[in-house]
Amino acid sequence: MVSIDFIPLDYDSFDFEERNYVKIIGRTPSGKRVCLIDEYGSYFWAILKSGISEKKIKELQEKIGKITIKDGPRNSNVIKTHLENKKFLGKEVKAIKIIISNYKDTQRFSEKLKLQEIDKIRELDVNYITRYIIEKQLIPSYWYKLEGEEISNSSEFGGISNNLDCDIVIKAEKITKIENEKQFIPKVLAFDLETDDFEIGKGKILMISLVSEGFKKVLTCKKIPSMPDYVEHYNDEADMLEAFIKYFKKISPDILTGYFSDSFDLPYLKSRCEKLKIKLNIGIDNSIPKFSGGVNPKGRISGITHIDLYQFIETAYSQYLQSETLGLGDVANELLGEKKVVHEFKRSEKMKEEEWRNFFAYNLQDAVLTYKLFMKAWSDMVEFSKLMQEPLFNISRDGMSANVEHYIIHNLYKYNEIAERKPLHDEISQRRSREKYEGAFVLQPIPKLYENIVMFDFTSYWPSIISTFNLSRSTFLGEKQAKDSKSKNALEVDTGKKKYFFLKEKGFFPQMLEEVIKLRKQYKSEYKLHPSPILKARSNAFKLIANASYGYQGFFGARYYCPEASASATAISRKFIKEVIEKAGKSGFKAIYSDTDSICLEMSKKTNSQALEFLKKINSELPGIMELELEDFYKRGIWVTTRKGEFGAKKKYALINHEGKMKIRGFETVRRDWCNLARELQNQVLEKILKEGNEKSALELTKQLIKLIKERKIERKQIIIRTQLKKPLSEYKAITPHVTIARKMLAEGMPVNQGMLIEYYIAESDNKKALKRERAFLPDETKPYDIDYYLKNQVLPAVENIFQVFNINVNDLIEKQTKNQKSLSEF
DNA sequence: GCTTTCGCTGTACC
């Protein structure tokens, strides 16, 4: 018997003599690599119809107990059955727990269970590892004391330990959670490839960068006269790949990370190794990386957690990032404040020595930035895996709906609930075609420059509504029937279209949410008292889960899909925000604007403390855990009309607080599909107006810029328009400028991928009626820009509505200037 | 042949 402390990192399973075993890789506090092996038989539930006699149930259990699978790839049997009183969607049920010898036969067993007494079979689709984590409570990223028999270098399980790059292999007997808040720092290896063709299977690998603690190298098969000292040269690609494998094994990391490495670097590496007949045996059992998932491949390396950092950044950070793309360069710049080395891609045979030198630096830096970003994201990943209770491999790739669902599944046992199944194929298409339900309320603003504004918003609006009003799949009682009067124990929600009933007795989902909100509040205040990246990450993970839970209930792929709950939540949201608007009016504040959970009020002659008193009054009248809070006081704010100029535009405003900090929403300034010229001018115009309270100097600035545009003094980079290619080029029905440019790029042999930002500018044309797409050119083309287009379609639209607030028509300004200029040049 | 309408597309807000 041995006993060690360890932290589980990578979860896997294997079969031995037709039984399932869990294989978990972790580390001890002193850095030894541990492999835990545990026998574990999976199970599922047969939920019985009500009113079946005990005798019948006994007979049924016996019958089930004898089921065997012999026609499959292995012999499987039922190990044990167990009758239990459980809950399913909140209702009491009797269910038989069926423990089987091999989870891979789950489906085969269920097919033999189409029996009269059985109402439903459930939890066939709960992942084996997930189930193990729930049952043994061996949650990733926490510390445990592991007791068991050491089987390192033994013949157990066919000598599995002999081929394993581990310090100790233990057959688990007892696992106990220990209190250890010590943050585990993993050994991380970041890598990046440069190739001579972007398409996997076509090109060759030119260089590989590797970055780990105290380790920075570029491996290459290209030789230039004087190599930088971090570059190691190999005779050919095969030697270089062998060297990669050698270094990988020497470093023996816990985590391999890359940026887009699931879809590019790792499959590329695998493909080249296959072609060159090199065994990419980087798994701790000497296995090669395996890919699953088809369209969105996921690369798995046995015993080593491969993390494609891009995927985690996309789900966990993208909503907070200002970056206009989620590329490594933009993200590293924003999160680390480090700029990427600029490198112009050329065909490798055309590159000169200096360019190769730069290419090496570029390659190294990609791995350096990936490494640093990973370290920065580590706390968040750990907190995610602790909250969702799923391994890091999954956490780093899952979207928010999967996160919400994992949170639910891992906590169901507290409510004695059996999990609902995932929707089947037909169900999904049915759900996807459902009508949209009405969403949140947005108040139409009156265009104006306002002074002295206060903004309030509801804290965690959606989750607080769902929790307070108990809106969920298991508490939904159905639509109101005309004759229905049995609503004593139910809450009625009038969505305007339909009336829905929900049970008053708290359901598990609203209860879980309430817990999440409570803990989020607790960690947030703890963080404010003792700021640390861990507490910040923890508070943030809870916040994200809470916010995604509303969308989850309306999502077609959800186990606990309930669009009626979503529709009810929005109906309730509309009711409360409108009430606040009305009460504000009665208390002498005037609502300028409101969107979903926020409200901007004109203070008029009211003081700040009067505004806070009003807030207090509102809160005293709010039910449950609903709460309105102060967002900020603002010195000025501006709302404008829509382009047509008929009414005030929603989702578009700019504010400045008393410290001079601006908050700009919806304006072209914050839209990446407008050129920088227009965006920067608009930003400056807004700043001047908000700071000075009038339009005078902003107008001057605009006039100056118009002059510069006409004199062709604008730099090319200022007039570039960027639009994302959101789908494969072939799927476009409309031929827009960016599609035209993308086709042109493709024809010129440039890489064009779904998701990339297409850049172009608009050039002059003799044909005045030419379409925009006919005047669109690549950034490096030489045609002079179209003055008229940039004035009338970029700069003017960006500031026109702002000056309109002051009754100034900027269009006249351009026309006048144009006339003057023409008359000058004509004479 | 010109103007208006409408579907497609992308982006942002919450």
Place this chain on the structure above:
DNA sequence: ACTGGTACAGCGAAAGC
């Protein structure tokens, strides 16, 4: 396909006259 609905705006082609 991988959380929800609301809103704005530009482009290009179809529809309307």
